[in-house]
Structure formats: structure tokens, C-alpha cells
Amino acid sequence: MPHDHHDHPHALLPPDPALRVKALETILTRKGLIDPAALDEIIDTYQNRIGPQNGARVVAKAWSDPAFRAALLEDATPVVADLGYYGRQGEHMVVVENTPARHNMVVCTLCSCYPWPLLGIPPGWYKSDAYRARAVREPRKVLAEFGVTLPEGTAVRVWDSTAEVRYLVLPMQPEGTEGMSEDELAALVTRDSMIGTGLPKVPA
């Protein structure tokens, strides 16, 4: 396959991105190569059905159930698959746990790898040049931009998702939430706390 050619075919499409996608969709549909109803189904899946609520349920269960937590940290893929969370961009899951001594944070410096079945489609900032460039070199400055300051004694471990393994952070359970139901706990788990750029909510 050729590598670089300077008359990239994409330049033949309209420059405006909304028109560009419309043009490509139209061409492919007319040739029977894509089905617009399938596109609607894909969009509905990621807009309405798969999102951070899935990961939050995993975290809440890990906070509530020590055996589940141990199994999750040992080999997450079958454990989350048992809850129905498996599929594209989540075929190989690893869960990493925050402790007082270590805070974990996930990035993909080379593209935008992200655990879709547990967190859905990544937010814009996760895919931004600034996050990709800086999270590995100055994670604490990046965390400060999310309003997070770690204790001096906490080390940061940044996971750069360079393969098909997808990482989910297991945040520390907020103090004073022992005995809460899984549903109540799940409501405290934010998306960013599972990427490692945020912390769970603290109950009022």
C-alpha cells in the first residue's frame, strides 16, 4: 500500500466538513455500500445506550463487593462482560485502582483509544492535542486544569493506551459512603473519575 501521496483523494470532496460527510454518505448509499438506517442505529447506540453510566455501575459494584473488586483487578475483561459490557474498543480491559499512594490517569497520545463499552465515545478534550501532548509529561498541571490537586505524597501513573488494551480507573470510594446502595454509589461516579482526570462526587 502506498504511504504518502500529495494529491490526497479526500481533497476531491467538498471542504466544509458537514458537506463532506454528507457527500461521502450519499455516494456510498447510492452504491449500496452503506445503509442509512444502520448509521442511525450506530448513532443511537453511542448517543443513548452506551456511555459512562456503564463504567459507573462497574465502579459502584467494585466499591460494594470485595470479591467482585478482586476479580475485576485480576482480569477485567470477563468480569465486565458478565455485566454485558463487551464489544468494539473494549475487547481487552484492564482496571487500575487508585490508592492514597498512587493516582492513575489514562491517555492515548497517538490517537484517541478509549474504553467505549464502559465510557462511550470520548469527550472532545480527551481527543485534543493539548491533552494528548501534555498528559504524559505534566499530568499534575493537566489535573489542575480539571480542578484536581493531589496530596504531595501521591504518585501519578499515566497509562498511554498504545495497543488494543483499554484502561479504566477505579477511583477511591469517597469517605462516608459505606453502606450506600450500588445505585447511590453509581451516581457519585463521574466519567472523568474513571479516566483519572477527576474524582468521584462527595455526597452532600
Added chain:
Amino acid sequence: MTRVHDMGGRFGDGPVVPEGEDAPVFAEDWHARALAVTLAAGALGQWNIDVSRHARERLSPRDYTRFSYYEKWLSGLADLLVETGVLTEEDLRGAGNDEPHALAQRALKADAVPGVLTKGGPADRDEGPAPLFSAGQAVRTHIPSDNALVTGGHTRLPHYAAGALGYVERLHGNHVFPDSNAHGLGEAPEPLYAVRFHARELWAHPEHPEDEVVLDLWQSYLAPA
């Protein structure tokens, strides 16, 4: 030498601007269409995920930098469709024909979408060489970080981690090797490791002496240290 996508550690990008947790999944309708067209076209089976990543990385630095995220996806997709012969340049110009395509029978139908998304595309394989390294072992990454098989080819060893001393954190099993699979050279699965590096090994001015970065790296990228 590197390509523009390999930006880990780069200076000069400015602050990260977080969106709220309740921001829409797709900021614009066309973002959703771009994602869906890309996934549906992928289902035609004419390329793999490594080929599609490389297509985005091969955008010129000028295009890569000025394009928004989903513009990169769309442009990489358009280039791949022509390179693989699914479409012609005439098609992209709007001057192609609308006759049924030879691949039309492979088109992803709405009722097959849940199954395809749920099935995913696992990258682990039973075959491949035995692991050379074990957990805790010291390893050094290759330098330069270039693809060793193909000049300017796809690789997943970032420039910032080239030539660095690290420690095997865990073994993931044998995984498809992108440096080969992106170029029609076969899946060539080999052991994949999570390798831990001290921040001070990677950066002249780490933020904290105990900070670390972990990368998933294939055996071919590593030598004993």
C-alpha cells in the same frame, strides 16, 4: 523520524479545556454521521484497524493540524476508499455511477449493528513467539522509534519513549503487531507488555520524582536491559 500524530510530551499546546460531564456526545450532527459512516464502511472488510489508523496518520502535517477530529476520520476514510479500490476519484468528484457495487452484499444492515458492535475485534491471538520478558524485568525500548519493517510505516512506539529504560508491569499475551498488520504484511502476533517508565527517564524536568508512565509495547520494540 516521527509523524505529526506522535505528539506525546510536545510543548506549546496550551491548556486542556474540559467540557462538562453532561455535554452532548456529539457536538455537531455531522460528527455522529462521520463516526457512523466510518464504522459502516469499515464493516465492508476492506481494511483493518491498523490500516485505518495509518490512513489518518498519513494525512499531511498541514491537514492533520488544521482538521478537527472527525475531519481527520473522514479524510482518512475517503483516502482509504480510493486506495482500496472501493471508490474511484470520479466517485468522490460526484461523477461516478450509481450501479450496484460488487461489495454491496457486504453492506452493514441496521439489524446487524448491535451484533457487530458487541462482537468487536479482539486483537489477541494464540499463535506467536513465546514471551522473552517477565514481570519486573528491565527492558529498553528501541531507538529510533520508526517502524522497522516499512519506511515511514505505522508504529505504536511513541517517539517520547524511544531508547528508554523501563520495567515490565504485566504481560497481555500475544497481540496482532500493528507495524506489520497496517501494511498488508500479516498479523504477525507477538507478546505485548505493559511497560512502566519513571517520568524522570522520559522527561528532563518531571513534575514529581515518583511519577510514572506506562505504555503497551510489543516485544519487537524491546531489548533486555
